[in-house]
Amino acid sequence: MKIFTATQIREADAYTIQHEPVSSLQLMERAANACAQWLFRHFEADRPFYIFCGMGNNGGDGLVITRLLHDKGYNATACIIHHSTKASPDHTANREALEQQYPQSIYDIHALADFPTLPAGSIVIDALFGTGLRSAVEGWMAGLIHRINDLQARHTVIAIDLPSGLLADASSARMPVVNAHHTLSFEVYKLAFMMPENAARVGQLHILPIGLHPDYMARTPTRFHVTDAHMMRTIYQPRQPFAHKGTYGHALLIAGSYGKIGAAVLSAKACLHSGVGLLTCYVPQCGYQIMQISAPAAMCITDPQETHSSHFHETQPHTPALHQFRAIGIGPGLGTATPTAKALELLLDQYRQPMVIDADALNIIAAYPFLLSRIPHGSVLTPHPKEFERLFGSTENDFARLELLSEQAINLQLYLLLKGRFTAIACPDGSVYFNSTGNPGMATGGSGDVLTGILTALLAQGYAPKAAVLLGAYLHGLAGDIAAARMSQEAMTAESIIDCLGPAFLQL
Numbered sequence: 001m002k003i004f005t006a007t008q009i010r011e012a013d014a015y016t017i018q019h020e021p022v023s024s025l026q027l028m029e030r031a032a033n034a035c036a037q038w039l040f041r042h043f044e045a046d047r048p049f050y051i052f053c054g055m056g057n058n059g060g061d062g063l064v065i066t067r068l069l070h071d072k073g074y075n076a077t078a079c080i081i082h083h084s085t086k087a088s089p090d091h092t093a094n095r096e097a098l099e100q101q102y103p104q105s106i107y108d109i110h111a112l113a114d115f116p117t118l119p120a121g122s123i124v125i126d127a128l129f130g131t132g133l134r135s136a137v138e139g140w141m142a143g144l145i146h147r148i149n150d151l152q153a154r155h156t157v158i159a160i161d162l163p164s165g166l167l168a169d170a171s172s173a174r175m176p177v178v179n180a181h182h183t184l185s186f187e188v189y190k191l192a193f194m195m196p197e198n199a200a201r202v203g204q205l206h207i208l209p210i211g212l213h214p215d216y217m218a219r220t221p222t223r224f225h226v227t228d229a230h231m232m233r234t235i236y237q238p239r240q241p242f243a244h245k246g247t248y249g250h251a252l253l254i255a256g257s258y259g260k261i262g263a264a265v266l267s268a269k270a271c272l273h274s275g276v277g278l279l280t281c282y283v284p285q286c287g288y289q290i291m292q293i294s295a296p297a298a299m300c301i302t303d304p305q306e307t308h309s310s311h312f313h314e315t316q317p318h319t320p321a322l323h324q325f326r327a328i329g330i331g332p333g334l335g336t337a338t339p340t341a342k343a344l345e346l347l348l349d350q351y352r353q354p355m356v357i358d359a360d361a362l363n364i365i366a367a368y369p370f371l372l373s374r375i376p377h378g379s380v381l382t383p384h385p386k387e388f389e390r391l392f393g394s395t396e397n398d399f400a401r402l403e404l405l406s407e408q409a410i411n412l413q414l415y416l417l418l419k420g421r422f423t424a425i426a427c428p429d430g431s432v433y434f435n436s437t438g439n440p441g442m443a444t445g446g447s448g449d450v451l452t453g454i455l456t457a458l459l460a461q462g463y464a465p466k467a468a469v470l471l472g473a474y475l476h477g478l479a480g481d482i483a484a485a486r487m488s489q490e491a492m493t494a495e496s497i498i499d500c501l502g503p504a505f506l507q508l
């Protein structure tokens with residue numbers, strides 16, 4: 001699914017109006033009707049509704065919603081905020097329609113002093129500003145947003161299209177923005193919804209289709225995307241009937257150190273449950289028995305060292321040469337001991353195919369930044385926000401961080417996967433994908449190790465790195481969602497994610 005900018009959304013509007021064809025008033029009616037239907041499904045008619053309407057088309061939507069609520073027997077008041085002397089034509093037309101049918105439902109607000117007192121149980125609809133907002137809201141309108149936010153503790157607040165004050169395509173950190181419990185947005189995701197800094201503003205997000213023209217949607221190229229089930233079905237390759245274990249590649253997983261062999265176990269199990277042909281795990285001596293007992297389907301090589309690995313760059317007499325591994329995953333629980341760092345440097349020189357680099361391998365690279373440019377092109381790096389900061393530095397806000405992520409992916413020709421609610425995957429071609437699956441139950445130790453195992457397995461099976469990283473992130477989140485549905489977000493663990501990989505593959 002594509003993420004459109006505010007400008008592209010306006011173009012999609014105009015294209016739909018011209019080519020469907022449909023009048024802009026009818027399109028507004030459709031958008032407001034989608035919201036009204038959602039409200040009817042979620043609230044009884046005994047709740048009073050207060051709809052705060054701006055002077056543009058977002059306010060126009062609010063005026064239509066007020067009329068539709070009345071048509072259904074709901075009690076609704078349109079509080080029209082006169083922040084500007086000029087109203088949009090569709091706002092004006094819908095004010096007139098409301099005045100004609102339900103004249104007592106309009107309440108004009110010209111200053112903060114006019115702000116109404118809301119009865120208990122009221123529902124607040126925020127239709128002040130949508131995609132037409134140009135910059136931070138200031139003056140008494142900022143005060144009005146604060147007033148709405150004061151109501152948030154006692155009343156349900158529902159934003160139309162965007163929480164007012166939120167810019168669709170740029171950071172609104174430290175700006176006055178409505179904090180909504182729910183955002184009902186039209187047709188497409190906006191970039192602002194993907195940013196952790198806006199989580200408390202957007203609340204629960206509901207994308208409502210309003211029938212924007214499919215031709216415009218299909219032919220307009222975008223830089224930002226949200227992954228979905230349809231996309232995964234185009235990526236996923238079913239297994240071939242004449243396959244043997246060699247068909248699906250031999251992966252090498254370099255992971256674990258004293259006290260952190262569990263990370264290697266989780267990663268190995270996830271790899272084995274994601275379709276790898278053969279798996280060899282490389283661990284220090286202390287991990288040998290643990291690996292053999294926990295993951296008997298995997299082969300195991302041990303380092304000469306007892307507690308940490310130091311020689312994984314060298315092939316040993318009884319193991320295949322490094323280049324014979326179709327994929328290498330490195331990092332979970334690895335530790336950052338100097339001999340390990342040295343071995344990583346040598347590994348990067350010797351193995352020139354895309355690999356998966358995570359956790360302590362990233363921390364080593366952050367400590368020796370010259371290693372960044374030695375990573376084979378097409379490799380996948382999977383930092384969480386702290387690891388990202390260690391690697392590339394801190395940024396002022398989430399939009400700046402996303403730009404830095406994308407810039408580095410292009411410059412280094414790597415896939416950079418930044419973990420989060422909407423994990424961001426920046427590609428060397430400049431495109432960025434947000435993963436749509438997953439839940440807060442996955443914010444738990446070992447979850448990242450599982451992802452490394454999945455990604456390594458997919459690379460080993462011959463998926464191109466872009467396909468592997470998009471599918472891997474999606475499967476990881478989907479398995480997490482299945483685990484949460486079965487046993488709750490609280491009780492699930494990283495092992496539950498592995499247990500649910502099977503059902504996740506079956507859903508593809």
Ligand SMILES: NC(=O)C1=CN([C@@H]2O[C@H](COP(=O)(O)OP(=O)(O)OC[C@H]3O[C@@H](n4cnc5c(N)ncnc54)[C@H](OP(=O)(O)O)[C@@H]3O)[C@@H](O)[C@H]2O)[C@H](O)CC1
Binds near residue numbers: 013031056186
């Ligand atoms: N996406 C769709 O297909 C549809 C969307 N619809 C709705 O329309 C809005 C976009 O409407 P638009 O009129 O373009 O813009 P807004 O209503 O969001 O905002 C315009 C008003 O905001 C004022 N403004 C802008 N920036 C500021 C600011 N920094 N401070 C204060 N006020 C600001 C602007 O004032 P002017 O004085 O400059 O005129 C306008 O009054 C979209 O979000 C949807 O809700 C349609 O329903 C059709 C389908």
Ligand SMILES: [K+]
Binds near residue numbers: 127130160161162
């Ligand atoms: K709004």
